[in-house]
Structures are given as C-alpha cells and as structure tokens.
Amino acid sequence: MAADRFSLDAGILFCAIDRAAGEKHRIAARLVTKALDGDCILSLQAVTEFFAAVTRKEKMALSDAAQLVRDWISIFPVVSPTATTLDAALALVTAGRAELAQATQIACLEANECHLLLSEDFDGKARMGQVEIVNPFARDLPAPLAFLLAEPNDDD
Numbered sequence: 001m002a003a004d005r006f007s008l009d010a011g012i013l014f015c016a017i018d019r020a021a022g023e024k025h026r027i028a029a030r031l032v033t034k035a036l037d038g039d040c041i042l043s044l045q046a047v048t049e050f051f052a053a054v055t056r057k058e059k060m061a062l063s064d065a066a067q068l069v070r071d072w073i074s075i076f077p078v079v080s081p082t083a084t085t086l087d088a089a090l091a092l093v094t095a096g097r098a099e100l101a102q103a104t105q106i107a108c109l110e111a112n113e114c115h116l117l118l119s120e121d122f123d124g125k126a127r128m129g130q131v132e133i134v135n136p137f138a139r140d141l142p143a144p145l146a147f148l149l150a151e152p153n154d155d156d
Helices: 010-017 023-037 044-056 062-075 083-094 100-111 143-149
Strands: 006-008 040-043 116-118 125-128 131-134
Touching: 006 023, 010 023, 010 044, 040 044, 040 100, 044 062, 044 100, 083 100, 100 116, 100 131
Parallel strands: 006 040, 006 116, 116 131
Antiparallel strands: 125 131
C-alpha cells in the first residue's frame, strides 16, 4: 500500500551495520528488519552511498559490502533517477530546498509513491514535495513511525 510506503537513506543503512553507533544502531537495525515485512523501497542513491561509506570507512570488506547490497536489491524494490525525476530534482535545487543528490533521491521516491523517507539529515522532520523526511533518532517522533519502531510483543 503506497500510503505506508517508506524508504531508508544511506545513513540509516550505515547505522544498521555499525555496532559502534550504539542506540542509533539498535534503532536502525530494527528499521531494516521491519522493512523486510513492510512496503519499503530503496533509492539507487542510498544503496550506492551506503556501499561507498562502509567501504571508505572500512566498516565492511568490499566483498561483504557488495554481498549485502546484492541481498538488499534482491529484497527491496530499487528506484532510479529518470529524466523526469531529474527535472523535479532540479526544481527543488533551484528553489533552494536541497542539494542535487538529496533532491534527486526525494524526486525518485515521490515518483514511486513513497511519501516517507527515514533520514538523520534533519533534526526532526521536514517535507519536500510530497515526501516527509523524518529522523528516526529524534526524540519526538511523529505517529507514522510508530508502526516501524514498535517493540515486538507476545500478541504478534
């Protein structure tokens, strides 16, 4: 269902594998696990940024990072930029709303009916176009994150 469709950015994916990130790791790992059963899509940008970051910072060996990315792209739909999404991204950039890489990711998500991006790039939440960007590590989380961050219980 598109209303519940969400995406994880590279920073969330990175925290999910970085045990040194403490509480951020715990939250991000839970988000990735919940994403397996949810309507989650990943942008090509998020996946490539993740790969670049974990290998540059030596958090994973190249072969392990490549295998994890292969696993994710076999599980999650991956959305890529098109000429149309690039045009929408340029509109966000020229309006002073975002830099090109972030604007391209937002435009790709919006074009694929994804209206929630989980990202630590903002203190709390923001909106660009039809995409709400929420920091899952912020103290005051909006209601849409409840279904993603809820602790498992015995009734499930």
